[in-house]
Amino acid sequence: MELYKFNKDSGKKISKFNSDFIMSRVIQTDKVTHIGCMHLDENGIVGYHQAIVPQLLLIMSGEGYVRGKKEEFIKVQTGDAxxxxxxxxxxxxxxxxxxxxxxxxxxxxxxxxxxLKK
Known part of the structure; x- marks a missing residue:
C-alpha cells in the first residue's frame, strides 16, 4: 500500500488560455480503466479483500482508515490517495x-x- 497526496499544495498553477486555477494531476492510462464514486455512510466499510486489478482510492470528502495486509489501520482524509x-x-x-x-x-x-504522503 502506498499513500499519495492530490491536495491543492501538490498541484501546479495553470494560466494557459487566460486560466487561473491549480491542477493536481492524478493518473494517466492507455488501457481500459474503470472510474467510480464510492459513498460510505457513517460506520461504512469496504470489507477486507484482494484487489482484482491495481486500484487507486481518492478521498474527496470525509475521513476514514485504510489498511493493507497488515492489521494496522492508517488514517486518511480529504486530499489523500x-x-x-x-x-x-x-x-x-x-x-x-x-x-x-x-x-x-x-x-x-x-x-x-x-x-507520496509523508
Missing part, C-alpha cells in the same frame, strides 16, 4: 462517512503524477 497493487489485500472503513473516487486499471502508476 491510497494505491493498492493487484492481488493486494486491503480494507477501508469510516466512523463519520467518506466519499471517494475509485480508479481501477491494469495500468496505474500514481507515482508519475502525485507526491
Amino acid at each position: 491510497v494505491f493498492w497493487e493487484k492481488d493486494e489485500w486491503h480494507e477501508t472503513k469510516t466512523s463519520d462517512g467518506l466519499t471517494a473516487i475509485v480508479i481501477e486499471s491494469e495500468e496505474l502508476n500514481p507515482s508519475f503524477f502525485m507526491p
Whole structure:
C-alpha cells in the first residue's frame, strides 16, 4: 500500500488560455480503466479483500482508515490517495462517512503524477 497526496499544495498553477486555477494531476492510462464514486455512510466499510486489478482510492470528502495486509489501520482524509497493487489485500472503513473516487486499471502508476504522503 502506498499513500499519495492530490491536495491543492501538490498541484501546479495553470494560466494557459487566460486560466487561473491549480491542477493536481492524478493518473494517466492507455488501457481500459474503470472510474467510480464510492459513498460510505457513517460506520461504512469496504470489507477486507484482494484487489482484482491495481486500484487507486481518492478521498474527496470525509475521513476514514485504510489498511493493507497488515492489521494496522492508517488514517486518511480529504486530499489523500491510497494505491493498492493487484492481488493486494486491503480494507477501508469510516466512523463519520467518506466519499471517494475509485480508479481501477491494469495500468496505474500514481507515482508519475502525485507526491507520496509523508
